[in-house]
Every structure is written in C-alpha cells, then in structure tokens.
Amino acid sequence: MRKALLIIWGALALSCQPQESVDVLCTTSIVADAAKHLLPEEIKVESLMHSNIDPHSYKPVESDVAKLSNARIILHNGLHLEGKMVEILEKLGTQKPVHAMSSALQSHDLIEVGPNTDDPHIWFDLQLWDRCVGELAMFLIDQFPEHRQAIEWNTMDYFSELVQAHDEMIRASNKVPDSLRAMVTAHDAFSYFGRAYGIEVHGLQGISTAAEFGINDMSTSAQFILDHHLTTIFAETSVNPKSIQALQEAVAQKGGQVTIGTPLYSDALGPQGTPEATLLGAFQHNTNAILKSFE
Numbered sequence: 001m002r003k004a005l006l007i008i009w010g011a012l013a014l015s016c017q018p019q020e021s022v023d024v025l026c027t028t029s030i031v032a033d034a035a036k037h038l039l040p041e042e043i044k045v046e047s048l049m050h051s052n053i054d055p056h057s058y059k060p061v062e063s064d065v066a067k068l069s070n071a072r073i074i075l076h077n078g079l080h081l082e083g084k085m086v087e088i089l090e091k092l093g094t095q096k097p098v099h100a101m102s103s104a105l106q107s108h109d110l111i112e113v114g115p116n117t118d119d120p121h122i123w124f125d126l127q128l129w130d131r132c133v134g135e136l137a138m139f140l141i142d143q144f145p146e147h148r149q150a151i152e153w154n155t156m157d158y159f160s161e162l163v164q165a166h167d168e169m170i171r172a173s174n175k176v177p178d179s180l181r182a183m184v185t186a187h188d189a190f191s192y193f194g195r196a197y198g199i200e201v202h203g204l205q206g207i208s209t210a211a212e213f214g215i216n217d218m219s220t221s222a223q224f225i226l227d228h229h230l231t232t233i234f235a236e237t238s239v240n241p242k243s244i245q246a247l248q249e250a251v252a253q254k255g256g257q258v259t260i261g262t263p264l265y266s267d268a269l270g271p272q273g274t275p276e277a278t279l280l281g282a283f284q285h286n287t288n289a290i291l292k293s294f295e
C-alpha cells in the first residue's frame with residue numbers, strides 16, 4: 001500500500017509537464033453530468049471515468065493523477081464509491097476545493113449496509129439526487145461567484161427536469177401490482193431506486209463489485225428469481241456480464257428460465273453523443289427496461 005502511494009505521489013510531483021487544465025474534474029460520469037447541467041458552457045467539466053468504467057475498482061493511472069493535480073476543483077460521489085481513490089481524494093482535499101455529492105445527505109437518508117458503511121448509489125433516487133444537486137449548486141456558486149446567476153437559473157431548470165422524471169416514474173410504478181415489482185441486477189446498485197419507486201431489488205454481488213460472490217449468493221439469487229417469478233434479469237454496463245450469465249445458468253439448473261435484459265446503466269452513464277450520456281437519459285433507459293420486465 002505504502003509503495004503504491006509513493007508511486008502516486010511521485011507521479012503527482014512529476015506532473016509538471018504542460019497539460020491543458022480542467023476547471024472542474026469529476027470522478028464519475030454521473031457527477032460530471034450534474035456539474036455540466038449547472039455550469040455555463042465556458043467552464044470546462046471533465047470526468048475521469050468514462051462509460052463502462054466501474055468506479056469501485058477504478059485505480060487512477062499516472063495521467064489521472066496529473067489531471068487531478070492540475071484541476072481547479074474536484075467533484076466526487078463519496079461514500080467510498082470511488083473505493084480505490086479515497087486516500088488520494090483526501091490528500092487533494094488539503095490542497096484544493098474537493099466536494100462530495102453525498103455530503104448533502106444525512107445518515108437517515110442513507111441505506112446502511114454494514115458497520116459504518118452506507119450504500120453509495122444515491123443517484124437513481126432522483127429526489128435524493130435533487131438535494132445533492134442543490135448542495136452542488138451552492139458549492140459551485142462559491143467557486144465561481146461571477147457565474148452565480150447562470151448557475152441559479154440552470155439549477156432551477158434542472159430541478160424541474162428531475163422532479164418531472166421522479167413523478168413520472170412513481171406514477172408508472174404505481175400502475176404495476178406490488179407482487180410484480182421485483183428485479184435482479186449484477187450488483188446492489190439499485191437499492192435507493194427500489195426504495196424510491198417501490199421495487200424490491202436484489203443484487204447478485206453486494207454494493208461493491210470489489211467483493212466476490214460465492215455459490216451461496218448464486219443459489220440465493222436464483223431462488224429469489226424463482227420465488228418472484230421473474231422473467232428477466234439485468235446485467236449492467238459497468239460490470240462484467242459473466243456473473244449474470246452464470247446466474248441465468250443457476251436458474252436453469254433449478255428448473256427455471258430467465259432471459260437477460262438490456263444492460264442497465266448503474267455506476268456509469270452511456271457514451272458521449274447518446275441519450276444515455278446524461279443521468280436522466282440513463283434513468284429513462286433503465287426504467288423502460290425495468291417496467292417492460294414487469295409485463
């Protein structure tokens with residue numbers, strides 16, 4: 001561990017080579033999407049992790065360390081979503097403004113999954129995310145006071161979009177009988193989504209893809225699918241699909257049959273230029289797929 005840190009900080013010290021600096025550097029595409037909605041276009045916002053990248057296992061490479069070192073401010077999700085970046089983010093926080101989206105939430109908002117461990121996947125409960133966006137707006141106004149008015153207007157616009165999508169999903173979910181509202185995904189990224197929209201969710205892996213899953217997890221998940229008469233299970237774009245394929249096999253071995261639905265966007269948004277490159281585009285994609293699986 002100490003050696004890895006020395007390498008990182010060696011790279012940080014050597015990262016003086018000229019490089020185009022970024023105003024706002026975000027860890028995940030989800031956080032970057034929020035910042036892009038709020039800030040005027042002339043402020044450069046970038047994400048370290050792009051589509052299909054799993055933030056739980058992401059380790060910053062040398063060029064990332066240089067980017068982090070050169071950025072004016074850094075935004076991250078927090079709650080240890082960026083599990084391999086915790087120390088570097090803490091260290092950067094002593095040198096420049098670093099803001100965690102989760103800092104807007106109180107412990108009673110969070111889903112506790114273990115001693116001192118809360119589920120970090122806060123963005124697919126749009127009402128919760130709305131509060132994170134509000135807190136982000138305050139932080140960005142502090143950092144860019146010359147853009148206060150634009151940030152305030154953009155925030156109000158984005159609030160209405162989030163509220164509309166949230167209300168539409170509640171209405172759509174309420175039309176489905178309780179007994180049909182259950183889903184299985186590759187890892188536990190949808191617990192806040194399930195709590196907000198009345199869906200029982202089950203992840204094959206825990207809240208982090210860094211944890212291994214065992215035969216018991218596979219058997220429990222297969223039984224959940226059979227008990228809830230699910231016809232579809234979901235892979236995720238940022239998680240290796242092999243685990244969900246193995247689960248399909250496990251269901252077959254118990255005499256059931258389940259298809260693998262279109263991969264959901266969980267911890268990363270879609271590629272640039274696609275509707276799913278925004279949180280609300282990804283949310284729409286997911287809810288369409290999930291609601292279809294209830295039919």
Ligand SMILES: [Zn+2]
Pocket residue numbers: 056121187188189207208209266267
């Ligand atoms: Zn995750």
